[in-house]
Amino acid sequence: MSSAIVKKDLLVLRRESLMKALLAVILLLLAASLAAGMQREQVFDKEKAAAELTDKAVWMNQGDRNPHSAAHFSRYAFRPASPLALIDPGTSDFAGLAVWMEAHYQDPAVFRRAEDGGELSRYTQLTPAFLLLTAAPLLVFLMMSASIAGEREDGTLRQLLAAGVSGKQFFRGKLGAGLRLTMTVFTLAFLILSAFALLTTPAAVEADAIVRLIGLFVVFSVYLAICVAVALGVSALFRTRQAAFLALAGVWVLAAVLLPRLAADVGTSIHPQPDAREVSSQLRAASYTFYEDKERQERIEQDLLREHGVATVEELPVNYAAFRLQISEELSIPEFERVYSGLEDRYSAQDNTARWFSLLTPAITAAKLSRGIAGTDRAHQHAFTTAAELHRRDMIKLLNEDYMFNAGNDDVPYTADATLWAQFEDFEHQPPTLGAAFGAYVKDVLLLLAWLAAALVFARSVVVRAVRHEVRSA
């Protein structure tokens, strides 16, 4: 009996011209967003490759120079693009894509692509993830709004019940119809998205990209299934199509459009964004840790003299100026870590505040998982900046040590050449695989599954209650 209901509903839905038009618009937008995303990512790949080449060429061709002077000039670390950014660019456009690995300073990632966006870029962005997370639920709600309310309004529910359909069968049939149509359209669209994403994926990360695509498929499927169940439940709450539709439209505007923005805004209202001026001052202070502490400088100097059994710095077997430079780097590290972990704590506090709104809408959790699995969230950015900082420390140490062990203490200007520059390794960052990063998303996965369970329980109980009510009133 359930399958008969599924068949009948699918037939009715296929006849809805407004539904077809809206579906066509969304699919067209999906194709356009995919094309635009592919173009963007291809251009970015080329630009990044060119910038890396230039950076290396400028570094290698700087001529003979003091290693510390070269450390000030230094090199840049560039963030690799995620192959799935064309499906969900997430936060990647709002995070810097290059880190200057200069001496004395742990710089933030700079050059945010969003700053090159157009006038409407802060208003809305056309990406496949936006369409799947925001527009697709509206289609589902439109499609499902009359599912039960329509049967009640037309009196056909009573006829079905008279034909021996039980409440559970009725629920399974309605849910099956909604899920079947939704998942068929979504699966087809997602297969196309995946094919294009894999076309542009480097072979080295293809296996991880496939796992991530499967993850995205699961997340979007669960999210859309929640939408179907919620729509079914809300439809069963009302006796007329009109009331059910109005309620669902309201749910959509709140859950998919307004609450995700409100959540982030409340997060930054309670935990304001860091003041760039203050953070810059803290970083400056961190970089001066050694030079501002005269007592420590004296102590370190005495320890060094004692260690080498000499009376003056000129007698040391190492260049004392270079030694001080390296010590200043090492003493600044915990201070930089304190500043940046303070920033990370603030970001987490903002995100955690926003997460409370996940209890009101599954869109926030689905969006978070989508960008996490696509490799375009804050955690992946953090992995990049951390790797860049570790590389900076190693490379600045390399330059300082060359200065320290080769310059002597005779006040003759010391310069190094391309032999040393060649030892400054290229920065190569391999983003964490989904398997390695998954731990950070477990809570959100559980939350999304809880949403699915709650939506199904809600839909089932409301539908069964509506059926009982019809039976009683018959």
Place this chain on the structure above:
Amino acid sequence: MTAGILYHERLNFLVRGPALPAVLLIVIAIVYAGWSGDRWRDARAASLETFEAEQLEALDTWRSDLRDIESGQAEPSPYSANPMGISFPAVLPPASLGDFAVGHADLHPASGLISTWRNLSSIFGRYQFDNPSTLAASSFDVALVVVLLLPVLMIAVSFDVLAGERRRGALAMVLSTPVPLTRLVWTRLLFRNGLLWLAAVLAMAALVVVNDAGGDRYLRFALWLTVSLVYGLFWLAVIAFCIARFRSATNTAAAMVSLWLVLALAIPASIATVAEAAYPTPSRLAFLSDVREAQGETNRNLAKLTEGFLMDHPELSVGDEAVPSYYRAAFLSNQAARENTRPILDAYEAARAGRAQTLRLAQYLSPSIIAQRLLVTAAGADLDRQHRFQAQAREALDRLAEAIGPAVVSRNRLPLTEFDTLEPFAFEDRTSAAIAADAAAPVVFLLVLSLLVGMLAHRRLSAAVLDD
């Protein structure tokens, strides 16, 4: 007769309909957005004030050192009162209506240092410390409430103005009364939406007064209100048209929501994508590469460049040889970087101009784009304002480099009289009148469009009398 309709409306709509929740929701949304915007604006203004005060104090100290050296009260050193130490703060204060829309203001730099230690890529310092997740989500500001939420609430309170009569089959009876259908529909629509808009306007007006920041706030708010009301008028006309066009309330609501999706989200997103694809800006990475190449080249050829500069300025005599050579190196490499990256900046400007032109034309495809653009501009959070600040700061840096370059390269001190002729940076904002003049054409277009759609709706409603 209108009074009768209104009386009926008051009972049915206020007591049973979605009016009270809608009014409450809009007031809460506007008050929250205004409170959040006010906090953001105040925090930014305070930070900029502190920054400006710190920099001006440092500059004052620098000037005192120079005065003391010139008057012989202080012993000159190679480091004190060196022209490379001149550093003017450049700040972009939030506009007087900045609490109404955050727009692009949270993404772009609001301060910089006009100093020859800086080049075009470093003039704004390190400012990229915001959480990318919250930046990506954009702000929940009053502009968002007006552009996205208000039309939805208008749809919610309006889509069933004839539904009750049609469902009960009572429309023919209504039509047999002396009340014309058109008057019934328009009166109901105006009453229901009037309530909503009255609440919204009062809430916004309260924000203007409570969060008052002086300046041209009231003029900007007048423009804001004009745009908002005309935008509301457009949606009223669309709603009336849908009511006239579709017989069932469900179809009417579905058509309205679909139109909202297309006009408020799909078209703006598509146009933004098309404009960015058609006019791509040069890569920031290419910009960085050019800066690096210029700096590397300068570092290699410092002696030659210095010699060339001095030959271009035969009037100069070399001053204090004890001034560290990296002062001169920094000046020359930053100057080279500025010159090398000028073509890229020109290309940026060309791309931005192309996008802006595309959007100026394409905005007529969606009233939501018109409203969004004009509201954000009225609040002073538009992209153009950010770009003008950046361009003015770059020009100020060019002027400073031109003024102090000869002294830096020749290792001389800048005379106090010359320093005093240097103009500190002051951002030149557009006047409210200029913003209003730019807004005139789109607002008039929206008004005419609203009237046309409204007339079409009126005609269809009149025809509906015959159908029913």
